[in-house]
Amino acid sequence: MxxxxxxxxxxxxxxxxxxxxxxxxxxxxxxxxxxxxxxAISMKMDELNLEEYRSLLSNFNMNIYHSEPEAEILFEKGLLKGYKLDLGFHVIGGGERAINEWLSGFGKVRMIETKLAYIKEDGYEYPFLPLKDRIGFLPQILKLLLSGEKTMEELDPVPMSETIERYGKGKMKLTLEVFSRVIATVNDLNRISTGETLRSLKLLLRGSSPVSYPRGGxxxxxxxxxxxxxxxxxxxxxxxxxxxxxxxxxxxxxxxxxxxxxxxxxxxxxxxxxxxxxxxxxxxxxxxxxLTGTGSLCAYVSFRKIEPDLAGKTFLFIERDVGLEGNDVAGMIDFMTCLDRELSPRDRYLVQAYAICTPEEARKKKVLDKLMEIIESNLEKLMPGFKTYTNWILYLPVWHLDGVAKTIENKxxxxxxxxxxxxxxxxxxxxxxxxxxxxxxxxxxxxxxxxxxxx
Ligand SMILES: Cc1cc2nc3c(=O)[nH]c(=O)nc-3n(C[C@H](O)[C@H](O)[C@H](O)COP(=O)(O)OP(=O)(O)OC[C@H]3O[C@@H](n4cnc5c(N)ncnc54)[C@H](O)[C@@H]3O)c2cc1C
Missing domain, CATH: 3.50.50.60 (FAD/NAD(P)-binding domain)
Structure with missing residues (x-):
């Protein structure tokens, strides 16, 4: 060959x-x-007009669902000038070490790394897994790291709902509920594959930090x-x-x-x-x-100012009893991007967020309105009155995010x-x-x- x-x-x-x-x-x-x-593209918004932007998004199963102000005004008034936007929400699993190991010899990427935080009713918990929890989880984590591909294959057809019922108590239950959803980009625990979730968790645990974002987009x-x-x-x-x-x-x-x-x-x-x-x-x-893919509603927000404590952190959330597939909706709000001065004008802070849904739900107005409400209520918990500091907000649904969803029915x-x-x-x-x-x-x-x- x-x-x-x-x-x-x-x-x-x-x-x-x-x-x-x-x-x-x-x-x-x-x-x-x-x-x-x-x-995996980053777009220099100075170089695109609205028509070109819409056409680019449509090539990737996305569109502009809603924005404040309206998309026409965003472009006419040049409000997106000086920003570099990825196609949608993008945060990479694992830290700088993992990515650079793969890229070895083809240049180095500088990553902004963070631990994960979790949004609660009255604020947030950071880090989501402090040392005492990680020590408590140690036996299970060691078992996971030592388990081989054969075990993972046996667990491929086992839904996460079953695994959580067996092993998930207290903080471990919440950890499995939120991690399996964001790993699979699927809300329904009955559909998420345990084997697939554990394989990805294993990879995340090898990295120097759970999530990171490449400087410069x-x-x-x-x-x-x-x-x-x-x-x-x-x-x-x-x-x-x-x-x-x-x-x-x-x-x-x-x-x-x-x-x-x-x-x-x-x-x-x-x-x-x-x-x-x-x-x-x-x-x-x-x-x-x-084979089926995954969907989400992605959001980009430009702020005039942010709470200094939020800068550099990435927040997980679960909104309970929403009535969509899986009943709960998981998602993330990422303040790592606001540390990268290459992505926005000097006096602006770029934040990205997403809420998970199915590819079918990503085309439904009622669902998207609900997901917008969820993203905004979680932003509100982090920054009460956040709209006062907002320059613009852009909502992009995507109905083919990951190639194949990590579900039990997908082989x-x-x-x-x-x-x-x-x-x-x-x-x-x-x-x-x-x-x-x-x-x-x-x-x-x-x-x-x-x-x-x-x-
Ligand atoms: C909105 C959005 C948000 C995402 N967020 C994240 C995230 O937070 N974290 C994360 O890890 N991943 C995320 N992803 C997924 C990530 O972008 C993909 O997993 C990754 O980029 C896939 O790379 P790939 O090379 O496998 O496929 P692709 O990037 O799809 O590459 C396939 C290429 O093939 C080309 N092509 C197609 N047909 C033909 C043809 N007939 N002839 C020649 N070329 C062809 C396409 O144009 C494309 O360039 C996100 C994806 C989207 C859309």
Whole structure:
């Protein structure tokens, strides 16, 4: 195997490409858009008008649901000038050490790291897991760290509701309830997979801190990879077909027909199934088409001032008995971004937040209104009268956030497919971690698989 085609220039495609190119493979990346980064992009708002912004969001299953002031005014009055916004809420699991281990040799990312806080009726608890709780949880944490993949696989079909009923008491119960929801981006504990949650928790516990945010926005994570790969990327060239003959990819159809020894897809599962042509095992296609993603309502808020104690912290919340799927709604409000002066004008503070819902709920007005109310009531608990300090607030629903939800009904596809020379990477695959972590860990794992097959 010498010549490798990578479909998609998001984080997973870029990292897989860079690792393999460094190994001596001839790698070419095809990206359908004129920009890299996929779902992990940072947008310089000075460079976009409203129409362009809306069109960019729609490419990623998002829109502007509501803003104050209205979106037209935000753009006409230049209120977004000087801001750099990620596609939606983005906080990365694990700290600087974890990310830089993956990126080793392709530039370094400086991360703002934090511990998690938890919003209560009368303020907040920081850190959410102080030393005394962590010591209390130590036996379970050690058991988790020492448990192998076989145990995780046995726990894949077990819903978190069952696990919580068995092991969750007091603070442990709350910890499992909130962590499993934000790890899975799913509110319904009956659907969240215990194995998937524990795999991701394991990865988080390895990091130097539970969550972090890249200085300069998400694009700084892939900037080094993009410059390493610059001569190997075809931008604005969608792959239209992956043709399979005799259980091998015989050609990749983009601007013209291309032949490669191996093909790596980083696409969303349903997008991959649409371009696979030829003799594909029916069960495989059926599974790809059955996989479901996650949804949320994301929010960006620009403040004139913030309470100094909040700066740099990230807050979890659960709103109880809301009546949506799962009954409770979990989410986060992140004040790490307001420490990064590259993301907003000097005298402004950027805060990001999200509330979880299903992809279907993310299209319903009644649900979105409820989620806006939830985000605002939690902001109010942190900063009473927060609207007095607000320059603008922007609400963006997303109905395909994570590639595949970590639920018991989703059978994530492994990196090795039933087609001999076709491989997968990305957050749709059976690799550990949440979102960006999953995308990066899949690329690292696939690199090891391909390297081993060469030895
Ligand atoms: C609003 C939002 C908020 C999120 N928040 C978080 C968060 O807080 N933390 C976190 O860890 N993750 C978060 N995520 C998820 C995270 O962004 C993704 O997990 C990660 O970026 C996935 O990277 P990827 O390389 O697997 O896939 P993608 O980024 O989707 O890359 C796939 C690439 O393939 C390209 N492509 C598609 N079809 C074709 C084709 N036919 N030919 C060529 N190219 C093609 C696409 O344009 C894209 O660039 C969020 C996602 C969204 C949308």
């Amino acid at each position: 010498k010549r490798i085609c990578i479909i998609g220039g998001g984080i997973s495609g870029l990292l897989a490409g860079a690792l393999l190119a460094r190994e001596g493979y001839e790698v070419e990346i095809f990206e359908r858009k004129k920009r890299l980064g996929g779902r 998400l694009e700084s994570i892939y900037a080094g990879l993009a410059s390493f790969m610059k001569n190997k990327i075809h931008l604005g060239k969608p792959v239209r077909e992956i043709v399979v003959e005799d259980n091998r990819v015989s050609k990749v159809v983009a601007d013209r027909d291309h032949e490669f020894d191996a093909v790596i897809s980083s696409l969303l599962a349903e997008d991959l199934s649409k371009i696979l042509k030829g003799d594909i095992p029916k069960d495989y296609l059926k599974n790809l088409n059955s 994530k596809p492994p990196l090795i497919t039933p087609i001999e020379n076709l491989y997968l990477v990305g957050d749709c695959t059976k690799a550990p971690g949440i979102g960006v972590n999953c995308a990066m860990s899949s690329a690292k794992l696939l690199h090891e698989i391909i390297k081993k097959s060469k030895d």
